[in-house]
Amino acid sequence: MRDHLVNEARKAGERLHHFHGGLRLRHNKKISCTTPVEKVPLATRYFVPLLQQTGREAKALVSTGQKILKGDPIGSFAHLGSGYVHAPTSGIVTAIARHPNSHPSGEDGACIVIKPDGLDQWKPLQPIENWEQAEPGLLRQKIQESGIVGLGGAVFPTAYKVGEASLRGIHTLILNGSECEPYISCDEMLMREQPQSIILGARILQRAIGAERTIIAIEDQMGAVHASLSGAVEQSGATEIDIVQVTTIYPEGGEKQLVQVLTGLEIPSGGRPTDLGLLCQNVATATAVARAVVEDKPLIERIVTVTGNGVRRPRNLMAQLGTPIANLVDQCGGYTGDAARLILGGPMMGYALSSDSNPVIKAANCILVLTESDIQPPQPEMPCIRCGECARVCPSMLLPQQLDWSIRNDLWEEASDLGLADCIECGCCDFVCPSHIPLVDWFRFGKAELQLLAAEREQAEAARKRFEAREARLQRLELERKQRIAEKKRALGSANDKRKKIAAAVERARSGKGGGS
Amino acid sequence: MNRKFKTAGAPHFPPQTTVTRVMLQVLIALIPAIAAHVWFFGPGILFQITLAVGFAVGFEAMMLKARHQPVRLFLGDLSAVLTAVLFALCIPPLAPWWISLIGMLFAIVVAKHLYGGLGNNLFNPAMVGYVVVLISFPQAMTAWLPPVAIAPVPLGIMDTLAAILGGKLPGDLTWDAITGATPLDLIRTSVASGEMISEARSSPVFGDFGGLGWEWIANWYAVGGIWLLWRRVIGWHVPVTMIGSVLLLGLIAWLTDPGSNPSPLQHVFSGALMIGAFFIATDPVSGCASTRGRLIFGAGVGIITLVIRRWGGYPDGVAFAVLLMNMAAPLIDRYTRPRIFGR
Numbered sequence: 001m002r003d004h005l006v007n008e009a010r011k012a013g014e015r016l017h018h019f020h021g022g023l024r025l026r027h028n029k030k031i032s033c034t035t036p037v038e039k040v041p042l043a044t045r046y047f048v049p050l051l052q053q054t055g056r057e058a059k060a061l062v063s064t065g066q067k068i069l070k071g072d073p074i075g076s077f078a079h080l081g082s083g084y085v086h087a088p089t090s091g092i093v094t095a096i097a098r099h100p101n102s103h104p105s106g107e108d109g110a111c112i113v114i115k116p117d118g119l120d121q122w123k124p125l126q127p128i129e130n131w132e133q134a135e136p137g138l139l140r141q142k143i144q145e146s147g148i149v150g151l152g153g154a155v156f157p158t159a160y161k162v163g164e165a166s167l168r169g170i171h172t173l174i175l176n177g178s179e180c181e182p183y184i185s186c187d188e189m190l191m192r193e194q195p196q197s198i199i200l201g202a203r204i205l206q207r208a209i210g211a212e213r214t215i216i217a218i219e220d221q222m223g224a225v226h227a228s229l230s231g232a233v234e235q236s237g238a239t240e241i242d243i244v245q246v247t248t249i250y251p252e253g254g255e256k257q258l259v260q261v262l263t264g265l266e267i268p269s270g271g272r273p274t275d276l277g278l279l280c281q282n283v284a285t286a287t288a289v290a291r292a293v294v295e296d297k298p299l300i301e302r303i304v305t306v307t308g309n310g311v312r313r314p315r316n317l318m319a320q321l322g323t324p325i326a327n328l329v330d331q332c333g334g335y336t337g338d339a340a341r342l343i344l345g346g347p348m349m350g351y352a353l354s355s356d357s358n359p360v361i362k363a364a365n366c367i368l369v370l371t372e373s374d375i376q377p378p379q380p381e382m383p384c385i386r387c388g389e390c391a392r393v394c395p396s397m398l399l400p401q402q403l404d405w406s407i408r409n410d411l412w413e414e415a416s417d418l419g420l421a422d423c424i425e426c427g428c429c430d431f432v433c434p435s436h437i438p439l440v441d442w443f444r445f446g447k448a449e450l451q452l453l454a455a456e457r458e459q460a461e462a463a464r465k466r467f468e469a470r471e472a473r474l475q476r477l478e479l480e481r482k483q484r485i486a487e488k489k490r491a492l493g494s495a496n497d498k499r500k501k502i503a504a505a506v507e508r509a510r511s512g513k514g515g516g517s
Numbered sequence: 518m519n520r521k522f523k524t525a526g527a528p529h530f531p532p533q534t535t536v537t538r539v540m541l542q543v544l545i546a547l548i549p550a551i552a553a554h555v556w557f558f559g560p561g562i563l564f565q566i567t568l569a570v571g572f573a574v575g576f577e578a579m580m581l582k583a584r585h586q587p588v589r590l591f592l593g594d595l596s597a598v599l600t601a602v603l604f605a606l607c608i609p610p611l612a613p614w615w616i617s618l619i620g621m622l623f624a625i626v627v628a629k630h631l632y633g634g635l636g637n638n639l640f641n642p643a644m645v646g647y648v649v650v651l652i653s654f655p656q657a658m659t660a661w662l663p664p665v666a667i668a669p670v671p672l673g674i675m676d677t678l679a680a681i682l683g684g685k686l687p688g689d690l691t692w693d694a695i696t697g698a699t700p701l702d703l704i705r706t707s708v709a710s711g712e713m714i715s716e717a718r719s720s721p722v723f724g725d726f727g728g729l730g731w732e733w734i735a736n737w738y739a740v741g742g743i744w745l746l747w748r749r750v751i752g753w754h755v756p757v758t759m760i761g762s763v764l765l766l767g768l769i770a771w772l773t774d775p776g777s778n779p780s781p782l783q784h785v786f787s788g789a790l791m792i793g794a795f796f797i798a799t800d801p802v803s804g805c806a807s808t809r810g811r812l813i814f815g816a817g818v819g820i821i822t823l824v825i826r827r828w829g830g831y832p833d834g835v836a837f838a839v840l841l842m843n844m845a846a847p848l849i850d851r852y853t854r855p856r857i858f859g860r
Contacts, residue, residue: 106524256859268860270859341525343527347529348528349527351527352524352527354524355519355520357519368529370529375525375529375530379532382535383634383636383637385635385802387801388752388807388808391808392808396857399806399854399855401806418854418857422858427527430528431530434535435536440526
């Protein structure tokens, strides 16, 4: 089965396909693309969260008062799910404390607070010489040690993805440059300004996973990007890299949708692109890989789009991870008078932050500030009228209205059957719902609940097994005890027999004496 | 100085549409057909709409209060108004005022609120109200007027009002004199008495395809319906399969026995078929939700309508067909769930 799919997937990019549903949204990207990417000047304090990827908090490697250099690892891979975090600049660790950490939960998290010394001095750099000849394993190790995660927003550890890919056999690397959410333009600017870096990253990744070719997918409305990328491909002399323009329909940049658009194939439910012999990486991730390998510079900065009607001069900024978001907004001329909501990410899938003291993190592709008139007062929720719009636009071909119903009524089996886990939280259903039902909120809640239930079931199962094992052990012990007693009894019994026999013999002897013979 | 913000869940765009807007667009789409109704059959329909809307809003407000629901919010959704207008379009223009009262009582109080209000009704409220009065008051419900053009005595505004509110006709007119059989009635009685359809069709109440006047109203329903399709308020599935199944089966019947079966166009352009296809069977609440389900639902309504028109006890069958399919909708939905991505 996999072989067939893998072979089909080799045709990726030959012809474009459709995916179900989706929305044509106004892009709102141009407003942040008029000026080149600017560097954010040094901040007075950096707050570097130890949790910046899907998974768990890293272990702090530094202590308060310690002097550190730019690029030094300050948090490390401690257990499965955690990853490296590095110092964004040189300076002194002033605290390791709980601080807003831009996490979707809105809870504070452990952050390493750094006071810069103003020198911005790099750690000694030891790039991999001649990566073309380097062992793929060495490249993968570098990716891990550089703290690279998926920069498209999902922040899944790249080393893990690449490691799995290298084991499963990958023919095509897909670099995702189709940033489909409105307002966000950081990848577009990156592709315009640093195409060589992307191509280099693509070739390194290809070597790290053993892929034969690369497809860079961009949107058909990104005018200057195609020319810039194809120029860089030509310059690099790489013949195995193709650029494919896909139609802009949100969420065509979602991994599953992009693979479907390029191959016509659906990633099996619960599966990954590797099931088709594909690996998807964001274009910014590729540049991070290139920097890590050829310069030994870990992931400590990224391009952030600062945009929306709530900021005076929208633009893209190159920001160090850990910079307070307020600094970025200041650099864009500050807030407009009616700024009302601060969002990390895009308007469809991003999450609202409660304060601009939150730092820039690896996931921060966009800081979107919306105004009162953008968001409008919340509308009252009405009952579902089963209009079916939600199902029409759902790229996962789910029935959101029925999912919503089953979640609200705690019908978890049903929710599971209806494909709750297949929901990609793109927000299309929510967007079109005339009854203003917060569908995505319910689905997130439902997913968490399903996970909890699964964990509970697992625990209960483990407890049951422990209990059964204990019962069996007790039974065995009891049985053994009984056997021992029985044996002893038998032994004693036979001893008694002997004694009886002796007694009987004595008796006989006595009576013999008495009775004569 | 750090700035604080209020948070909310994604997506962060304002809502694109509202239930009120959906209902309002359906109401707007009905305007051409209502105008045509007035043109062909006089002002009766306007009074019926006024009455039905008045009763519907009253019952809706009462039930919302009784159920401790926000009255203003739910009255504003216009769903009760739409139910009332659809009901009024189904009853004879001279029906007495209490027909609306009883119809709306069953539509709003029983079919809608006793089932849980907006979004929870199993049956189409307008059709429940209509069927209740159709079955209970057959005489009042057959007071159909012939088109003004061929009416022996056209009634004025005041005459119409007096007839609806007081049951009085001007002068010494009798009800029999001013009302007449609808085209579907005629077809029914002629087929029952062994006449040929062609003979029945010689009656002046027939037009080019369907009934005189009725076919034009049907056209305007279709125009309104196509506008709704274009606005994406309704999907194409139900209207296409409903009209399609009637055309197809009607054509087969007509080809096999043109003597006792009207032409398929006659079927499509008379009675409640057009309003049913675009405005009633498309009601999302009581219909199917899945795409395949909607195809089946529309075809089912079409087929049952034809069966009732041909063999049933009533000249038209759209309302019964819709209610029967409403009953089947949950089951159809259950078995027509779309395949989930990647499964």
